[in-house]
Amino acid sequence: xxxxxxxGGGDFGRTNEIVAFDLTTGKLVGGRADAGDRHxxxxxxxxGPDVIAYKVPPYDExxxxxxxxxxTFKETVLMKNPADxxxxxxxxxxxxxxxxxRYTDGRMFLSPRxxxxxxxxxxxxxxxxxxxxxxR
Numbered sequence: 001x002x003x004x005x006x007x008g009g010g011d012f013g014r015t016n017e018i019v020a021f022d023l024t025t026g027k028l029v030g031g032r033a034d035a036g037d038r039h040x041x042x043x044x045x046x047x048g049p050d051v052i053a054y055k056v057p058p059y060d061e062x063x064x065x066x067x068x069x070x071x072t073f074k075e076t077v078l079m080k081n082p083a084d085x086x087x088x089x090x091x092x093x094x095x096x097x098x099x100x101x102r103y104t105d106g107r108m109f110l111s112p113r114x115x116x117x118x119x120x121x122x123x124x125x126x127x128x129x130x131x132x133x134x135x136r
Contacts, residue, residue, distance in 0.1 A: 013038030
């Protein structure tokens, strides 16, 4: 489960962690996976005993897909999206809490959960219906 976002240890940004609970007792189990300053972890699915999570990017980086070991909470980067401004802006345009994220076999797909009319304030702004990244 992700924890609530809170101030990070650095000068800027928010962060969170992923923690585990014992389903029988409801108590916290051992460690936690820390997202790091300016990052937020969102669990996507299980992969055996491990958690596959999306690391939401800050303004100057691309997002990441990580695998979190279920017993040690050690994080392994499976995919790192480009930090190129145009691409990372497009990725961040999909608000982390209002989009669907799918990852499988080295491919990540982002899409909004809801569609809306174009903005009357900025009618020429680009809004993507889906974005895909791959390690291949």
